[in-house]
Amino acid sequence: MFQFTLNVSLHAPISFLFAAFHEPEYLSEWFAPGNCTVSQIMSSFKEGGRYRIKVIEPNGVEIALTGEYVTILANEKLVFSWAWEDGVEETVMSSVDISFEETSEGEVALTLIHSGFNNQEECDQHQYAWMSCLEKLAVLADKQVAFN
Numbered sequence: 667m668f669q670f671t672l673n674v675s676l677h678a679p680i681s682f683l684f685a686a687f688h689e690p691e692y693l694s695e696w697f698a699p700g701n702c703t704v705s706q707i708m709s710s711f712k713e714g715g716r717y718r719i720k721v722i723e724p725n726g727v728e729i730a731l732t733g734e735y736v737t738i739l740a741n742e743k744l745v746f747s748w749a750w751e752d753g754v755e756e757t758v759m760s761s762v763d764i765s766f767e768e769t770s771e772g773e774v775a776l777t778l779i780h781s782g783f784n785n786q787e788e789c790d791q792h793q794y795a796w797m798s799c800l801e802k803l804a805v806l807a808d809k810q811v812a813f814n
Contacts, residue, residue, distance in 0.1 A: 668789035669781030674800050676776055678807035680768045683776065684741045686803060687764065693719065695806050699798035700724075713738050717746070733759075741766055748780070756784045760792075772811070776800075 676683055686692040690707040698704045698721045705728060706720040718732045730751040737745035744764045760782035767775045778796060783789040 667781065668783040668786055669779060670789055670793040670796075672776075672778045672793070672796055672800065674776045674778070674804075675769065676774050676804055676807050677772055678774065678810050679772070680741045680766050680774045682810050683774050683803075683807065684744070684766055686806065687744055688717075692806065696799055696802035697721075698802075699795035711735060711738070733762075736761075755788050757782060757788050 682692075686696065688709060688711045690709065693707050694704040697707075697719060701724045702721050704719060705722045707717070708719075709715070709717040711717075713735055715735045716732065717735065718730060720728055720730045722728050732749055732751055733747040735744075735746050737743055742765070744762075744766075746762050747759055748762050749759045760780060763779045763781070765777040767777075769775045778800075780789075780792055780796065783792070
């Protein structure tokens with residue numbers, strides 16, 4: 667099995683960053699890589715609850731991501747399963763584990779581990795997509811700080 671780890675430092679309140687990973691109003695702003703956009707979010711944010719997020723690619727193709735919330739520790743940890751509904755990838759189900767740690771006033775260290783890939787290619791594709799999404803999250807976080 668293949669996995670990757672991303673360590674990012676973001677300038678925003680930890681409560682905002684945690685909310686950005688489950689509140690539809692925030693997810694719709696950043697949870698699609700590159701020029702893709704979020705078209706729909708359905709979520710039951712509780713342990714054992716499910717989510718489904720539709721993303722539209724620039725060419726108009728719509729793909730859906732689905733999974734279940736495994737662990738929710740407010741402002742500390744979020745773990746959820748991850749699967750694309752299209753069935754194109756070899757990996758059927760993977761796991762995302764995110765830790766949030768306030769390192770100084772207004773700075774949060776975010777550690778994201780995405781694991782369970784059957785091959786390096788899918789792992790690399792997801793790592794690139796997460797990096798693109800986290801760049802969008804950093805921009806959203808900066809806007810949040812500027813407005814408060």
